[in-house]
Amino acid sequence: MESFDVVIIGSGLAGQSLALRLADRLRVALITKRTLEDSASAWAQGGIAAVLDPSDSVDAHVADTFDAGAGLCDPHATRFVVENSGRAIQWLIDRGVPFTRDPSTATGYHLTREGGHSHRRIIHAADATGAAVQQTLTEQLQSHPNITVLERHIAVDLIVGDKIGYPEAGCLGAYVLDIDSDHVLTVRGRHTVLATGGAGKVYVYTTNPDTATGDGIAMAWRAGCRVGNMEFIQFHPTCLYHPQAKSFLISEAVRGEGGVLRLPDGTRFMPAHDPRAELAPRDIVARAIDFEMKKRGLDCVFLDISHKSADFLQTHFPTIHARCMELGIDIAKQPIPVVPAAHYTCGGIVTDLDGRTDVPGLYAVGESTCTGLHGANRLASNSLLECVVFSEAIAATILAAPGQTPIPLPAWDESRVTDADEExxxxxxxxxxxxxxxxxxxxxxxxxxxxxxxxxxxxxxxxxxxxxxxxxxxxxxxxxxxxxxxxxxxxxxxxxxxxxxxxxxxxxxxxxxxxxxxxxxxxxx
Incomplete structure (x- = not known):
């Protein structure tokens, strides 16, 4: 058995930012199925939405979130996240995240615009924001003496008091499989946090990494937590359609910078579906593409930003430009073949504004949760923001709480099972x-x-x-x-x-x- 003050399951932005906020005062275990860099956060391209520019406002960002969320966003949760957006970005800047600068702007940073936003408010690191954030935080995690990283470990299930004879005890930790040794560890935590991400791999086509298998949602459900709004699965409109391009996302920022969607004959079709055309919220754009593909029997549609110069595209979208060039697609000269793909789980484990679940001692943060922010459809680039804002809230709650009293935990029981005869x-x-x-x-x-x-x-x-x-x-x-x-x-x-x-x-x-x-x-x- 291993014991920690806080056990965090998941190593994306939600888990990493929480670990760093707690580690100066508590012993933290960070459990990840693969390596620290393997998460949906690391794949995020566009950026993080925040009220940074003087011409923008909290009310405008809240209104855009409500509009995208189709009337289902919780007003308290939405305002809470948006009001704390500036401080969240400053925390990342203070940590050394290299956001793209622009000395000509009031903020000193380049802000882009994405579908559903009324202002330029997406702060980013070129077109690989998630990777830049993850790399910055990972380096700091690896050198922190109070953080124990368990890579290539997957949580089997939560240890909950009412299932081991202590009905008032709440969550006490987790059973965790060491993937390399096939040994199941008992990991005790005075506080346990699910930061396991979404469930995109429940679909054949997804922009998510292979790790996005709904682990936290399923474990929380088995432990006795409510889940909310699970019907709202966001399909990203533009996943690169190519046999060698598994799960490669074409950022919404491409449309934010003037990219247009076309049929194979070059006809632009989005204005016929919504007056906002390519800048409509993702659900509308995804349904429009789905409609056109089914109506015309198409394998894909095309996203065209070839009217921009090669220098502009290499500066603003270096990752997309390079990957497409590897596949023989010069985005400065030809359109990009795209299809919708499962992208984001808008529902999840029901939490309050401090990240608490229905089980005492168990918290959840990030894409695995239903906080009320996303409603019926997540506004672009609000997801990474939610991770940072709620990690701060959960850290404050944990630091102010005594945590669970140590209770004897049973070891994992394999006495009644055998090795599988076939896979x-x-x-x-x-x-x-x-x-x-x-x-x-x-x-x-x-x-x-x-x-x-x-x-x-x-x-x-x-x-x-x-x-x-x-x-x-x-x-x-x-x-x-x-x-x-x-x-x-x-x-x-x-x-x-x-x-x-x-x-x-x-x-x-x-x-x-x-x-x-x-x-x-x-x-x-």
């Missing part, structure tokens, strides 16, 4: 689950499609539970177990919503109900 069951179920979700629970939904998905998911869940009960755990089995729970939560939530709002579009219920309501699921105790 084909896992890979087959993995493919079947993701294909069912893509076919039936995608950008446009119907009740019949959702019911078909639910039937298949429940059959798979029984198979996976039987497999989990009889064989020793592995990384793939843990992820599959979490994915099937997350898929079921998405479908159950979607079936409850009898309207089309934000990212949830149903052909059977195309209208908007007069009152916006959250979808909150409660686990059976």
């Amino acid at each position: 084909i069951v896992i890979s087959h179920n993995w493919e079947e689950l993701r294909r069912a979700m893509w076919d039936y629970v995608g950008i446009v939904r119907t009740t019949k499609r959702l019911q078909r998905a639910q039937h298949r998911i429940r059959l798979l869940a029984r198979e996976i539970h039987e497999y989990y009960s009889n064989f020793r755990v592995s990384n793939d089995l843990i992820e599959l177990r979490n994915l099937v729970v997350t898929a079921d939560l998405i479908v159950r939530s979607a079936l409850q919503r009898k309207e089309s709002r934000g990212l949830h579009f149903s052909r059977d219920f195309p209208d908007l109900l007069p009152k916006a309501r959250n979808t909150v699921l409660r686990p059976r105790r």
Whole structure:
């Protein structure tokens, strides 16, 4: 057994920023499935939304967030995040994050604009903001004496008092598999934080890394936490369409800087779908592309920014420019083939403004949560902002709290399981689950499609539970177990919503109900 003051599961911006805020006073464990650099945060291109320019305002940023969120954003959570946006950015600047500078602006930094924003308020590091932030924080984490990093470790499940004979104890830590040794550790934490990211890998096509398997959401659900608004899965409109370009995102900032969407014959189509054209919120742009592709039988559409100079593109989008050139696409001369792909999980574990969940001693932060900020559709570049703002709030709460009293924890019990006789069951179920979700629970939904998905998911869940009960755990089995729970939560939530709002579009219920309501699921105790 290993014991820490705080156990943080997940190493993206949410987990890393929280660890650094706590480590000067507490012993922190940071658990990550791969390496510190492997997270969705590191893949973020566009930047971080914040009220920085004098011409911008908190009210304007809040209004844009509400508009994108289709009436479902929580006003207190939204204002809380936006009001703290400037301080969050300053914390990153103080840490040494190399945001792109522009001496001609009032802020001294270049601010770009993305879909749904009424002002230029996206601070960025060229077109690889997430990577710049992660690299900066990772270097500081690795040298901090109070932070223990457990790379290539995956949490199997949370240790909750009411499941080991201490019903008032709350969360006490987690069982964690060392992927290299196949040994399950018992990791005790006076406070435990889920910062595990989203669930994009529940779909066949996603912009997310392979680690985005809904682990935190599934573990929190099994531990007794509510989850909210899981039907709202954001599909990014522009994922690079190329057989060698797995999960490569074409940043929204390309459209923010004048990129236009075209059909194969060169016709621009977004003005026919929304007066904001390419700068409409992501759900509208994704549905428009989906509509055009299905109507015309297309494999992809094209994003054209070739009217900009090569120097401009290499300066503003060096990562995108270089990757496209590797694939034989010169974006200064030809349009970029793109398709929508699952991008962001807007719902998740229900928390308060201090990151607390329904289980004492358990917190959640980042994409795994439902804080009320994103509503029915996340506004571009609000996600990294949410990570930094809530990491500060959770740090303050943890530092002011005594934490759980140490309780004897049982070791992981493998006495009734054996080694798996074959792995084909896992890979087959993995493919079947993701294909069912893509076919039936995608950008446009119907009740019949959702019911078909639910039937298949429940059959798979029984198979996976039987497999989990009889064989020793592995990384793939843990992820599959979490994915099937997350898929079921998405479908159950979607079936409850009898309207089309934000990212949830149903052909059977195309209208908007007069009152916006959250979808909150409660686990059976």
